[in-house]
Amino acid sequence: MDFELPKLNYAFDALEPNIDAKTMEIHYGKHHNGYTNNLNNIISGTDNHGKSIEEICKYLDLENKGLRNNGGGFYNHNLFWEIIGPNGGGEPNGEIGESINSNFGSFENFKNEFSKAAATRFGSGWAWLCAHKDGKLEVCSTANQDNPLMPNGIGGNPILCLDVWEHAYYLNYQNRRPDYINAFFNIINWEEVNRKLINK
Numbered sequence: 237m238d239f240e241l242p243k244l245n246y247a248f249d250a251l252e253p254n255i256d257a258k259t260m261e262i263h264y265g266k267h268h269n270g271y272t273n274n275l276n277n278i279i280s281g282t283d284n285h286g287k288s289i290e291e292i293c294k295y296l297d298l299e300n301k302g303l304r305n306n307g308g309g310f311y312n313h314n315l316f317w318e319i320i321g322p323n324g325g326g327e328p329n330g331e332i333g334e335s336i337n338s339n340f341g342s343f344e345n346f347k348n349e350f351s352k353a354a355a356t357r358f359g360s361g362w363a364w365l366c367a368h369k370d371g372k373l374e375v376c377s378t379a380n381q382d383n384p385l386m387p388n389g390i391g392g393n394p395i396l397c398l399d400v401w402e403h404a405y406y407l408n409y410q411n412r413r414p415d416y417i418n419a420f421f422n423i424i425n426w427e428e429v430n431r432k433l434i435n436k
C-alpha cells in the first residue's frame with residue numbers, strides 16, 4: 237500500500253485571513269503532494285514499504301536524506317492539517333488545557349514558549365508540542381522536515397506542530413514570521429489536539 241495524500245477536512249479558503257487560500261492550495265496540492273509522491277517512489281521495493289510513517293520516522297537512517305526529507309514532509313504536513321481548522325483558536329479545554337497549565341504554568345506561558353521556538357528556528361523547519369508517556373509536555377523545534385519521532389528528535393507523541401518554512405506563509409506575510417505564528421493560534425483545533433493527547 238502506498239501512502240496517500242490525506243483529504244483536507246476544510247476548503248482552501250476556510251482558514252482566511254489567517255492562512256490565505258492560495259497558500260493552502262500550493263502548500264497542500266504541490267508541496268505536500270510532492271513529499272507524498274517522492275516518499276512512495278523512495279520506499280518502493282524497499283523494507284520500508286508497508287510500514288507506518290511513524291515507524292519509518294522512528295527507525296530512520298538519518299543519512300538517507302531522501303527518506304528523511306520526504307518521509308518527514310509527509311508525516312509533518314499530515315499532522316499540521318489535522319490540528320488546524322476553521323473553528324479553531326482560543327484557549328484549550330479538557331485534558332489538554334489542564335496539561336498545558338500544569339506543564340507550563342499557564343496558557344500564556346505555553347504560547348510564549350511555542351512561539352519562541354517557532355520564531356527562532358533559523359531557516360526552514362517546524363515547532364512542536366510533544367506529549368511524553370509520563371504526562372510531561374515538551375516544546376521543541378526541528379530543522380527542515382525533521383520531526384521529534386526521528387532518532388535525532390525528543391521523542392514522545394507529537395500533538396501540535398507549526399510549519400515555519402517560508403512556503404507556509406510568504407505569500408501573505410512575506411518576512412513577518414511572527415505575525416504568521418500569532419495567526420496560527422487563531423486556527424488551532426484544540427479538540428483534535430486533545431484527542432491526540434488522550435489517544436497517545
Ligand code: MN3
Pocket residue numbers: 263267313399401403404
Ligand atoms: Mn510545508
